Amino acid sequence: MKHPAALANDIRQTPCGRHAVREALVFLSTLILLASVAGKAPADTGAQVELTGTVHSTGISGYPGSKFTLGDADSDSRGLVGVLSRERSDKPCFVSAGWEDVNKSSTNGAATKDLCGKKGPSSGTMGGTYANTGGNANRVFVTGAQVCMNKGDDRVKGIHLRGQRINDAGELVNFGPDAQDSRTNCHQDHWKRWVECPAGQIATAAIIHYSAGDTPRSWTGIGLQCRAIKSTGASTTLTTEASTLDSVTDTGPKALTELPGCNDTEALDIRAVAWNIADDWAAFSRKVERQSGTNLGACIERRFAGDGKVECAHEYKCKQNGTKCKLGLGGGLGSKIKLYQTFFDNIAGKPQPDRRACYAALMTHEFSHTCEHYAEGGPEARAEAAFDYWKERFAVSSSWTIDGGCGMND
CATH class of the missing domain: 2.100.10.30 (Jacalin-like lectin domain)
Known part of the structure; x- marks a missing residue:
């Protein structure tokens, strides 16, 4: 060869x-x-x-x-x-x-x-x-x-x-x-x-x-x-x-360049989700825009296609005596988001398709915050649509939900 x-x-x-x-x-x-x-x-x-x-x-x-x-x-x-x-x-x-x-x-x-x-x-x-x-x-x-x-x-x-x-x-x-x-x-x-x-x-x-x-x-x-x-x-x-x-590989899809703190399984899941979304952007954006009622724009596409950065922050960010914990963080106009330990706890031991549906939802949510949406309504609606997109395409368990499974939007 x-x-x-x-x-x-x-x-x-x-x-x-x-x-x-x-x-x-x-x-x-x-x-x-x-x-x-x-x-x-x-x-x-x-x-x-x-x-x-x-x-x-x-x-x-x-x-x-x-x-x-x-x-x-x-x-x-x-x-x-x-x-x-x-x-x-x-x-x-x-x-x-x-x-x-x-x-x-x-x-x-x-x-x-x-x-x-x-x-x-x-x-x-x-x-x-x-x-x-x-x-x-x-x-x-x-x-x-x-x-x-x-x-x-x-x-x-x-x-x-x-x-x-x-x-x-x-x-x-x-x-x-x-x-x-x-x-x-x-x-x-x-x-x-x-x-x-x-x-x-x-x-x-x-x-x-x-x-x-x-x-x-x-x-x-x-x-x-x-x-x-x-x-x-x-x-x-x-x-x-x-x-x-x-x-x-300049004609092929790009990788997320930085994944600080992520172990091998987490990095594998994150990159696979980003690549599939970027590679199928037309169908993904159409699904999310129709369901959420928002326009994704070029910024979100760039995040998944290569300039996004994801940190696996293995720490808890909780308040109200630990009853209210953050799953992720994204904000400002930077391209970096964080995923917290509570999120990893929620998906631990779950089948790969179920885990990746949650990654698709949370990454869409937090990348939205880095682009233009600071209030929660838009990112939450986009996250639900991203979860549904993944569930329609891959073998996600029929009982797996964005709230009861991933722990989002509940």
Whole structure:
């Protein structure tokens, strides 16, 4: 596979030009957004490994169709770290499989298949990833996959990944939690069988199955190709350096640049919410404006698209003997907001879609304060609309509410 910069240059020469570059780099941009890879972290030393042996092909989770290989099944150094998809006309027509070097996470990329047609995908992203989330290199790679289908069993609407970590001795060990995501029309009784690599192996490629017919064509199933991990007996320095992809993602979505105080899970949730809202801005703003009766304007869009800053302030801001506690703070004309411990307490232990619905609501509320709305009426109405937007798009629990769940506006 070519270096991403060379790949981008090749794509720019095609008739699709700028649009093609954006779509080819969707997964790469998403990895950067979700991974908090903003600079070089403290180095760690572990055993150097290589991928070796005969390629093992699993069965299919989902249903067979036209097959496309994403990744390099025979690679001796690249393992899969995630699978993402996007849609057009409710059809999951765009799939990306991200990879990282087993010894150096800052060497990474993605393979994509776009069967959405000339206009490309139009939805936000659904998927799971073990892309490095900061700190010492985590070296977690995909070892199993399971998909969820829609009611008609002809479109993938959810993905569940299992991963294992290469430890300092160069051995594969169990890792949790699983990476999982789904859309609203993933039917919980339509999760299909698991496909898994044999013990001691990780996935090096994904076999993506698509339905037949005209574009947009739907993703219908996934299989894995796997190779064994073998320690070379040498050591390697593991770092989470800034990605070399930064220079070629100018046509893609931007990350929130500063997340002080946020742990890996919080940063992952915040960046995923910001990216999905910014990427689906037309639908998001239309929903919020119609429901709240306010115009969002360019300021709020800029906050989600890149200039917003979110601080995870793990402290309580309460009064009235602790009975009235702030969830967040945003004000003035600055771009920074704070999320307080009470908010994190409210969403602790909840499923990812439920947590992210609350993030969408609270971030919309507080970013509104930083732009123009100082009274509570406008931001509260926008928060409710943002929560409803998220609940309509993703697999949020039907009983989860903005007041009883997130603890907002009560």
